Structures are given as C-alpha cells and as structure tokens.
Amino acid sequence: MWSQTLRKYILPKLKVLSRSRWLRAILLFVVVGLGLDAAFPFHPKVPYSTQILAADGTVLHAFLSKDDKWRLQTEVAEITPLLRKTLIYKEDRFFAWHPGVNPLALGRAALRNLLTGRRTSGASTITMQVVRLLQPRKRTYGSKFVEILRAIQLELHYSKTQILQMYLNLVPYGGNIEGIKAASLLYFGKPPQLLSLAEITALAIVPNRPSSLRPDRRQGSLRVARNQWLRRFEKEKLFEKNIIEDALREPLDVKRRAAPCEIPHLALRLKSEFPDEPTIRTAIRPQKQRQVEELVKNYVNRLRSKNIHNAAVLVVNNETGAAEAYVGSADFANPYDGGQVDGIRAVRSPGSTLKPLLYATAFDKGLLTQKTVLNDVPTNFGGYEPENFDQRFNGPVTVEFALANSLNVPAVKILKDVSTPVLVEQLKKAGFQTVSKQSKDLGLSLILGGCGVTLEELTRLFAAFAREGKVRPLTFGSPTELPKKSKIKGSEIVSPGAAFLITNVLTQITRPDLPTNFDNTYHLPRIAWKTGTSYGRRDAWSVGYNKRYTVGVWVGNFSGQGVPELSGAETATPLLFSIFNSLDYNSPKGWYRAPDPVAVRQVCAASGDIPVEFCTNKIVDYHLMGVSPYRRCTHRKWVFTDVAGKVSYCPYCLPAEGYVRRSFPNLAPELISYYEFKKLPYEKEPPHNDTCERVFHDGAPMIVSPNQGSEYYLRTDEPQQLLLSCQAANNVEEVFWYVNDKLFQKSGPTEAVFMSPPPGRVKISCSDDKGRNTDIWIMVKRL
Template identity: 75%
Template sequence: MRRPRLLADQKLKKVLSTTLLGLAGVLLAFFIGDWWFPFRPAVRYSTQILAEDGTVLHAFLSPDDKWRLYTELSEITPLLRQTLMHKEDRYFYWHPGVNPLALIRATARNLLAGRRTSGASTITMQVVRLLEPRPRTYRSKAIELFRALQLEWHFSKDEILQLYLNLVPYGGNIEGIKAASLLYFGKPPQLLSLAEITALTIVPNRPSSLRPGRRNDALHRERNRWLERFRKENLFAPGVIHDALNEPLNAQRLPPPRLAPHLALRLRNEYPQQPTIRTSLRPPRQAQAETLVKNYVNRLRALNIHNAAVLVVNNETMAVEAYVGSADFHNPYDGGQVDGIRAVRSPGSTLKPLLYATAFDKGLLTPKMVLNDVPTNFGGYEPENFDQRFNGPVTVAFALANSLNVPSVKVLKDLGTATLVEQLKKAHFKTVEKQAPELGLSLILGGCGVTLEELTRLFAAFARQGKWQPLGYLASQSTPTKPVTDVALISPEAAFLIHEVLTQVTRPDLPNQFESTYRLPRIAWKTGTSYGKRDAWSIGYNRRYTVGVWVGNFSGEGVPELSGANIATPLLFDIFNALDYNAPRDGYPPPANLHLRKVCAESGALPEAFCTNQITDYAIMGVSPYRRCQHRRWVFTDEKARVSYCTQCLPERGYLKRSYPNLAPELIAYYELKKLPYEKIPPHNPACERVFREGAPLIVSPNDGSEYYLPAGEPAQLQLSCQAANDVREVFWYLNDRLYQRAAPTEAVFVSPPPGRVKISCSDDKGRNADIWIQVKNL
C-alpha cells in the first residue's frame, strides 16, 4: 500500500516541479522578450490650449493630421467608465490583459463554425491594435497577446483605459473620446449625457456606417438598442434609461475651438512637446475681448484703420486673462495673423509716466514743481507738442497729464538718458536693450521700439505700487504658491504720485464728446501716438486689472485721424466697462513716507518771503528736493526804477529794493516771441565798471559742433540767435573774434560764414560771453 502511494506522491511532485519550471520558463521568456522587444507607446497627440478652467480654447491637428486630443483621467467620468466597461470589457480590472475564458470561448466558436465568428479582444488588446495595426491573422493575434501582457506589466489599468479613450477611432481623422465629444457634441467628455456616451461608445465598432453627423439615423437606432440592453441588464435605473431613450441625437461635425489663436500659436511653439497647455485665460474675458476688438475695428475701417490688439492682465497674480493679437486672425489682407501684442512699434508718449516716476525717486521733481513749456533747442533737437502749441510755465502734473513734450525732454536731459534706459532694461524692454547705445533724448517721445506686452507689464507695475513682475500665461504661473519674482522698479510713493496724475479727468487725451458716448471708468490711463500717426496706444489700470490697447495698421501706414486719445482710448473704456463695470471708485492710500508741504505756486519750491501764493504739494521724505523758491529776486533800483544797481555801484542814498521775476532765458525768449508782457529789470547802471561772470547768453542757433553745408556766393543764410537774462538789453555777435553785429537779445541775425572751422561768440551788455564752434562747407 505504501509503495503505490509513494509513486503517486513522486508523480505529483514531478508534475508540480514541471509546471513550476514551465511557468518559470514562460516568465523568463516573457521578460527576455520584453527586454528584447520593448513596447513603449509614443502617441502623437494634437496640441490643445486650455483656459484656466480647463475649457479647450484652441486645438491643432496632430503631426499625422489627426484630431487626437489628450484625455486626462479626471475627464473620464464614472458614467463613461461604467458604460464603456460594460460594453467592451466587463472584466477589464481583473484580467492580466488577456481574458482566458473569452479566448477559449472565441476559439471554440471559431473552430465549430470553421471561420472567425467572434473575437476575444480585451480593451488592452484593442489598445495594442490601435498602437500597432496588423493584418487580422493568428500570428498577429499572438503578437497582440504578448504586447497586451507587456502593456499590463508597464502601465496601470487606468492608464491603459486612458490610452484606449485617446486612440479609439470615430470616423474620418477624429480619434479619442475628447476629440469626438468636442467635434460632434461641442462639449467636453465630463458633460456628456448617458445617451451621448452610449452613442460614442458604439461608433468605434462601425466608424464608417455609424459616423455622427452623417449616419445619425442608424446611430440613433443602434444607440437605443444598446440602451434597451442596458435596461434588461439593470445597468442603470429605469428612469435614467427612459430619459436617455427620449433624448434626441443632435450630433454634427463642428469646427474645432479657435479662441486666442495668437497665444495658442505662441505657446505651441514655446512648448512643442506638451500635448496639453493650460493657460491663465478666462473664456468669458477672451471671447468678450475678441468680440469688442472685432466690432470696434469694423467701425474704423472707413478711416483706413484695420487692426487692433488688446492684452488684459490681472494685477494681483499677473495672469493674462485675455490675449487678442489682431482684430481678425483669418483676415490675410490686413495681416490678421500678425501678433500685435509682440509686434515692435514706436511707443509715442507712453513712457512718460516711467520718466516722471524715476525723476520723483531721484529727487529731481515733485508734482507741483514748475517746468517751462517753451520752444527749446536741445543741442539741435527741437521737440514740439502734439498740438504744436506751447503753454509757458506749467507744473509737472500738468505736463504729464497733458503729455507735453518739451518738459519731458528737459526732464530726460536732467535725469540722463542712460538712467531711463536702465529702468527700461530692468522692466525687460528687449528692443530698448538692443538699441541702448543709439538712444537719445527722442527716446521719451517714441524714438525706440516697444511691444504692447512690455508696455502693459510696465503699467501693471504702477498698479502694484511699483513692483514689476513678468506676465503669467500658464495657469501654473498664476498660483499663489509660485515663487515671488518682484522687482522694485519704482517706489510706492512715486507710483502713487503717477496714479494721482493719470486719474485726472480734465485732460486732453479724453475721447471727443466722451460724456455722451462712453461711461468713463475709474482708471488711471496714458495715451500715446507715434510719429507719423502710425500707432495709437492707450494703457490703463485700476486695482484689479491692467489693460493695454494698440490700434493701427500692421503695414505701418499712417492715418491722419489716428491718435491715442480718440482712437485707442474708446476701446480701452469699452473693455474696462465690460471687464470691471462696478469697480470700486476709491483710489490708493498715500504711502507713509509721503507727506504734504506748502510750496510756492509760481515755482513749486519751498516758499520765500516774496511767495504770497502758496499751495500744497506731495513730497517724498528724504528724497524730494528742498530748494528755496527763486522765482523772483531782489534788485536795487533808483526811485523811479529806471536804472538798476549792483552792490559795487550802489549809491549811498536814493535807491530802493524791489523784487523782479527771475525768468529763465528761454522763457523770456518765449514771451518776446509771443509779445506777452512781463516785468523787466531796469538796465544796469551804465557807469558801473564791474565785470559780470554768471548768466552768459545761451547760443541756441547754430548748434555747437555741427557741420553746415551752404551754397557758395549766397547772401546771409545762417541764423544767429541766443537767450539772455532778464536784465540784458543788447548783445554783440562776433565771427572769428570780429564784431559782426549789435542786436537786441531776441532779434534774429543772419550771417554767411566763411568755409572751414568758424568761431561764433555772443556777449551781452554786462560783458558776459559765450563761444561755440561750427564747421562750414560750401556746396
């Protein structure tokens, strides 16, 4: 009895050991095959640009011209998962990629029928077939079985299901549940109803005969057949099935999403390997901005103005919420595919707020300080205002609010062009950085290249108390946890002062008749118009948003009617009213380091005894200038104010001490030119022998160090002009140290100088002298 039992035990052990060896051999062979023939799917997806909330804004074809949109696991709803599992592979989460029972059943049926009547493909095997299409043979089936095991070894079940839903065909060049959902039903997968899900799960079995939009009747019948089957199998509640059966099938081929085309192209080029790019754009903001820009430009076409660009930035996060590169991306005639947000253009006057803010921080200016808006020669550069008029003495605040050119050039000259260029470099103005060695005083009037992106980012710094930060185009860049990259561009005090000026309503850069046409939002804004009227700018901000607007033609063609005030600002107001209609009307509180002080209204400096008209002005403690007012000065005269005396010639009696305006020479020249009356200092005592050294005449024409080409033999053709002090009555012009002519300080003198290097001198009646040198060449 013991011997047969022993033999049976030995046979059992032999069978077990053989089985184990066989399994080990199979596993070894699988691992060797997996190593030798690796299976690493590399699916080529379409690039999809998502909004901040996950909405698809824009989609591109995949490299192989398929609409194959990557579906996230979060987009696979339980309803979609349950429906698909029940129809395609009920045991998907239990088998290793191959369902042995289904395989045995299918093999038996095929052998009995003598032909292939049913398959045993799992979802995993279908993924293999979609990734590596092969002829339907037994050899191909064997390879699919091996590849399915590999897929299960390297990927989780959810990842395999995700691959299936990304690759399943839906007719034509549409692949994947997300592409089908968007292009047939106009909604993302997570919003599909049971009826729509059922329709989409049966299309892959017969993508040609059941294609949505073309075979809706056949698809509707097949969908309802499967819904009835779900009812019999109690897959869903009877009421849910009833609603699905009664739901109409409204499938049709829809155009792919096409919002924010310029940003979509930009991000696709910057992130070529990412199938899904989630931006910070808000779909309502983007759609609203695109509509406003398109409609507004349509109204401007009669003026030969064909394009505009708009950028909307959230000041708190620096996230871009709307990006409109042109009025119509699909308009090739007007350059619709040009991205106006990144196009380099002339900024006009839009850099002036940064100039004045920097001057505030450098202690050069305060808002009520007085500057002279009069014709001025800056070494051969003679700027004019937009309206070609001058205003005489004006405050800094008035000069900025009215965008006056001469005061801004004077401030830039005092500040130094290099200082402003460094500020612009700090704010990442790329073209300015390249042009830096060539930039001069014309920089502040638009003599450089900027983009709408750079300008909007700059004005957002004003809204953020002077803190500059790069823009965030991706949703991940606008989260509260992102690293802080603030750059202190200007002080909070300077930002506050600029805001106070730019919120003034009594300004010339308001649109014509805006009261009856527009609702003026509570914003700070600055306009600009480039030379030749090629670019119209309007950049505005409040606490929540900064909006940049450019209007013009991408061809660079100028238009007489083009201006920042009348063309760009109405669109800015429209966008702010649509964006933040009920924005709070309160402004920014003044920083602690800012205080009010009394100043002289005539100069903006600290008052002296003769300053009877005093006003209040902001000053930055420890920074703003503390100069005493010198708008008038004391002068000794005789009793009838016919002669003035210096301390050297002052008589013992019979004189009085009077105050006279201490006018700058260029202001005197302006008053004389305009025939405006002003209080003149009496001529100095002719018997005085004192030699004066300060206050020499300023030669404004010709320009020192310049070359002049003059026709030989022509009469006098080069103008000599100067600016002299208030007490000067006569000047003497010299040519190569020889007296040429005596004249009044404001009198124009003409000369025909000899060729070569020529010395020109101007002396006043106090003996003060100025010299310049020019080079003359005959034509």
C-alpha cells in the first residue's frame, strides 16, 4: 500500500520539483550569461594592414598595419576547402560541434596536467585561440577561465566561418607576419587559394612554434615537422595516399619576399581616402597596368636626351567609368625627377585640350556647324591678341578645320560668342575643381590654357564625349565590390548630337597633330583624340577615346621646366597611340553612329550657310535638327555699278540708265585688313559714287587700337606714341582720325597711324569716306 502511494503520488511530485529546479537553474544561467554579455561586450577590433586589390582579386599593394604588422585580411572566399579541412583537423577536430569550448579535451588536459604536475596541454579550441590572439594574457588558470567565457561569448555572436576567418587572420608566422594571407604572399609569393597541401601543412604548424619553425629561417626543421604531419594525415586517412606522397616529395621553397608594392600612386591615394578600410578593391587589370607602365617607362627613357623626364597615363573603361590602369609617373622610385608626384592629379595648364567642349557647347547653342566658315586672321579682343601655335594665320577656315588644326583665333571668337561664364559653368559641371576656384579671374585666355586642370579631369571630360555627352565621376577604388557596369547614368554636359560631331572631327587623320614618326602612323588605331601644348612648352597632352576606353596622356617635367621639343602632337600622341595599339587595337565595340538629332544638308562651301543664287559650290554638312543655325548665305552681295565697273551706286543715287548689277564678296573688315597686310589679291567693290549725298550708318570702321576703356601709362622722359588702327569695309578708300573731336590725320584704311595723346580722358574717333563713324574713350596717364 505504501509503495503504491509512493509511486503514484510522491515520486511524480519530486520529479516535477526537480525538473523545475533544473529549468530555473538553466534560466538563471542564461539570464546571468546574457547580463554579463551585455555588461562586458566583446567586439574584436583588429588593426589590419591596408591591401589594394586588382579587379581579379590580386593584391597589388599592401601597407603595414598601425601596429607595424603585415596582417592582411583573408576573405571567406580565399579559405579553400583544402585549407579548411587541413587546419581544422590539426587544430580542432570538433570545431564544428562545440560551443567554443571542448569539455572532453578540457577535462583530459586538466587530468594530464595534474598527473604530471606541469602544463602539458592547454586544450584550446580554435575559438579560444582567437580570444587569446585578440586579448593576450599570461598563461594562468585564471586566464584560461576568462578565455573559456570569452570563447562562448564569441560563439554567440559569430558564425563558425567567421571565427575560422578571424583565426586565419591572426595566427603568428614569425617576425611581424600574421595571418595566412600575409604568410602565403610573403613566404610563397601566392594567395592562400593557390597553396598546395604541402604548403598549407607547413603554414598550419608554424603558429605552434613561430620562432623555432619560422619558414624563412628554419626550413630544415619546418620540413621535418611538415612531413611528420603529412604521415599522420596518411595514417588517419585524411587524404589519399598518392596525394600525401606528392606532398612529401614537394620541396619547401620558402624565402622572405617583399610586400606587393604595385600602383604606388593610386595605392597612396586610396589609403588616404579610405584610411580605416582593410581591403580596397579597384578595377585595375594587372596585365594592362604592367603593359602601360612598361610603355611609359621605355618611352620616357627615350625622351631623356631631350630633357623630358616624366609622363602620366590614365586608362578608363567607358562602360564602367573605372580606371583600369593608373600610372602617376615614369618611375615612382626616382626622387630626382619627382617620381613620387602623382601626375594624374597634378594641376597643369591644359593648352588647347578644352576646345572640344567649347565647340560642342557652341553646336548645342545653335551658333555654328562643322562647315561654318570662320576667319583665322589677326584679331584684337579688347587688348588680347591670340596667335596660333605655328604663329601663322589661315584666313577663312571651316569649324572642323579650326578644331582639327587647333587654331586659336577662331576658338577665342567662339568663346566670345558663347561667353566665358557659360564655358566655366560647363567645366564646373564636368568636375574641374581648379577652374571652379579660379572662375572669377578667368577670361578669353581660358580656352588657350589660361586655367588649371588635371589629367584626371581631362580624361573624365573626354570620356563624356565617348558616352554620348554624359559626364560622371570616375571610380578608382572602393571597400565594396566595384560594379561591372556603372549604375550611374551621368549628367548630360553636351547633347549626344554635339558629342557625335566632336567625335567626327577628332577622328580625322588629315591634321597637323598627327605624329610625323612613321612608327606611330603605320599602325594607327581608330580613335578620336585631341592634343594640347601649354604656354612655354611645359606640358604636352594627348587624350583619346574609342567606344571601349578613354586614355589620357601627359608628358613633361614635374619641375615645370619648358622644353623646345615638347608638344602634344610629337611628344604625347605617340605614347597615346602605343597604348591604344597595345590595349585595344582592333576594338570589338565598333564605332559611333549618328544619333537621331543629327542629319545632313547641303550648304555653301564658302560660308557653311544655306545656299543662295551666289553659291555654285555646295557641300554636305551635319547639323542638329531644330538647333543648328538656318542662315542664308551672304558671302557675296549684289552691287549696282556703271557699265565699266569703276563706280558703285546705292539706291539713293542710282541713275535712270547706264548701270548694271554685279556680285562682289561680302568680306568682313578684319579679313580685308588681313588681305591688305599680306598683299593678297581679292575682289574689291568699286568706290561709291562721289556725288552721292547720302550718309551711311551701317558698316562703320572698327577701331582695334587703342582699346576702348583702357588706361595707358606713358613716360614723360621718353617720346612714346599710341598706334591708331582700324578695320573698314572693302569699299572704303580713306579713313579720318580725330582726337578729342579735332582732325588728327587721314590715311588708308589699313595704314598704321601713330600719335602722342594728351594726358587725361581722351576721345578717339574714326570716320570713313562714307560718313560712318566710331568713337572710343581711353585714359592716358603720365609716369
């Protein structure tokens, strides 16, 4: 009876009570553990070395960590199954199952230590070793207890893969080398994923005795220990016998190698931009980078005899916007020629390289087309008188000829029409930082190199032409994976039509900036390119593009020393061609096609305008529909003359009979002055009927010297004079100069007149023989 009562009532209650106590104890343990975890958090912060990776994951450059260690972060993808299997078997066979501590191994080690009276085994798991590597302590039982608690804590917050990754990043390999990746690169010259079983085994046993088994100093001892472990693997049947035999026969070729130090300019730049990132990924293609470096180095070596010592090259993928080759100088290790200066970011004068943006902007504003005719003649722009690079003038030229030949006077005329602030805003939009800072001080000389730019900015600008007028930031590196295709569409700086017109002009090969060297023109790549030479021949530029790449080249001296032989065409373009021939000679991307807004039409060859009855020579021209100017040609005009063609008449003095209608060139005054100065023959309009009393108002002479509103300082102790010069219509035979409304002298329209002006505010007037007049005011001061 009692036994039945015991089994039926008392024992179940005791079991429930016992179970509830265990549950409460477990719950209390969990609560206390969580409280301790919150009160004493464990957030490992490892000062990794900064490593710069190529597009294929190759380590291009590495820097010492803040504590002067070579400690390169190993990615999970770099932990191969062979590495994982070998390491776990050797260090912690039950790593996948225990909670950070292996109780059986811990008990076995404690018993062995008690029996021997000394520490023979620590029973540390991989997790516990990670804790010890992160927070080194003296080897005591108290420290072991803390390691156990921290190991459990680590397992609560990190996965097994992450813990294994930490271990591989922290294990010592002798000297200041820590982590499997640093050891693999510095001892074997290869990344961890390419290590063989013999190499993995050798590296797996070094952390246990990093001094006595240091790979570069104890190769004999390391080989013996490696082979012992390989035999143990064979005995435990961890690997097949033939694999073990191959590993045993593999020689142990270990030596301390230098850390990777490629792309030094880009590496230093990215380290300063991402100072706290252990891994920075780039789109650099190692093979292309080395090709470009070799081309630059060899090319500059050939130029040294001309006192030209440096060059910089940037290669950008147009599809991704990422830099695939970055060469800041010819030799980073050369301190005499400024090898450590990054030529890609150095601010220099651009020469004529900004002209394509100016012309494209003018196309979009409907000011001109490719066949529009401009006058390349000496011109005074308010005191600024630009000259061409060859110090010659060409007379009437088309826009495409002016751009392809990089003529200066037409470019300044276009900038005057477009306005400097508009072009400056375009450059700001394209990301030109120095131009943005200088914007208030920039004038017409801007288009001829009167500003500061970098090779990076110019390359980005021309990449916009390659991308149908869309400009976007270039990418050089990022802690995250760089996209294979750019997700940034970019902002439109010029229209696709204008970009196509610029590309069409810059693709022409009948131009003076084509190198005269046969080697460079024999294998001419199909690219659009523009050259530039700064004032004083200090900088030579050549930037080119096709559908795949945009390449920017600068050649010169970082000291700023000018060289007579330095020019964009003869110095920078040969290197540009060599790079394109090396990287993308027969591009599979094809070539550009005219977008929808671009159409063709017939124009007059003499003006580039819509043909009229005078236009006998018609040519085909591209134009932007709805944008390009629709002007009727006025290169000639009808004039009434007598039958002999000696006198011209206006409608006011036209006789009743005895006259005929003839056509004459409608020449601009500056072109007439050019023809007269050069003694070039041209068709002149007959002088007007001298008995006509009508006063003309249009076509008054244009005073080109002195300059309106200018101040002139004349010395009192030396006789000094001012030049009086004007440009008049082609039917003008005499002009009359007035100073403060008093006749000073009459002369021919192209004749130079000199005068000594009085001090103070002076009025200068010029009238032609048609009664047309122009006034200007100047200020004269005596010194």
